[in-house]
Amino acid sequence: METNNLKTWLILGFGGFLLGGLLFYSSLGHHGEDKTVLKETSLTTQHSLASKKENSQDSDATDLNRNSELTPSSKTSQTAQSLTATKSVSALSADDHKKWEVLQEILASQNDNDPRLDKTFKGMSDDLHLILQEQYLEIPAENRNQRGLLAFLIARDLKNTEDLDFLKKIYEESPCLSLENCNSRTSSDPHLSGVDEASMNYPQLASLYQLEKQLNDNPGIFADSSMKDHAMAVIEQALKFPVASVQRKAAEIQARF
């Protein structure tokens, strides 16, 4: 009997230990966390755009002179540009403002598969197009995916020659030399160097893909000779962009259209 009691106490004690461990472990928050991390959304562009920006101090490459007119240096203060964007944003219609807020959420979440990308950002107003173009310039150059997303949205929703002029400017940018710092080269492991290079040139590639799709699927918008001329000017500029994969894609499009 006493042995049984001892056993019972041991079992209860062990169980209590496990329960205590469970409570302690749960309090560390290792499990059951949200799987997604939504960065804080903001009505200004500063926070969401700068969320991934980290400048490395130890890259060993040489800085090049950059055509910085259209590509802000990664070290440039964003304050002045953000104020401009904020001022423009405040002038948007209520509907456009709502769309702009949705875009900021998506940019912060880094969820490329957010269904709102396809539901909300087609048939956008001219004002919203302009805001997206402005925001493109405010995003740090190293943020290739975000820049590419904005270029993609504009190209997919081509409306006018102003859009095409914007796309042309993307090919007037200095190429991004590394994902760490667009101004500097870094070493690259050949194993997956192609992925890095595609990402470094992602805004340029995404724009060409969408321009090609427009030429293929919506030829009517190029019935206006001015639109056609501007589209061809984009391709001509892309052919001059000093990256083989971009030139190759531009040449393919030029050959087809």
Place this chain on the structure above:
Amino acid sequence: MFNFFSKTVVRAGILLIFGSHCFAAAPESSVVFDSNVPKDIQAQMLNDLTFMAELQGSNQTAFHKQIFGDFSGNSYKNFFETRVRKIGMNACGGGNAVACVIPFLASNKMFLTNNFVKFSHPQIARMMVVYHEARHTESQQGNWAHDTCPTPFLDEQGHDKKSIWTGAILEGEAACDSTAFGSYGSSTILLKNVTKFCANCSDKVKMDADIYAIDQLGRINRDDVKKSMIADFNGNK
């Protein structure tokens, strides 16, 4: 006094304690992170794996069926979780790597670098790297070790294939495959199927899959294998 604590009650209590522990701690992914993996990297990885696990498709090519099974989130989840059980941190040789596996160090373990969150890759590109590396854990297939790229290794224009910025040429590097089923081939097949068959992918994801498939296909150093892959993508046997 202790008669109340019959064996049945005690056993039920133990089951309750164990059960509540398991229930509360059950993660959606079975992958376990080392404690030194920063929270933001864990969150990004889980986010990305959830993205893959939720993909739905209308069909798949024959090669996809061989490697991954049906086009479905379950197939991708299963593919990953049967190959990678733990995730840790490592410099992965430095440079621009975002992920790697080191089979001689730890089988069924993937290592991430700080670049996983620092570098601005599209989501499907990041997952392509992860699935490429997961394929390298298959020790029974020699870890699908890469082939040496041929000398010379030329593009369609007859120029040396090389890194555009470092100038490092690919010829002679262990950065090619001569099979459709290695890491380059399997990730190309994954991406091409996403472009072609994904039913719940955004336009951006489908476009990105196509963009990044091009480089991976370019690492196949046998023309007959490349042709068979293109035929697979086009639905021909």
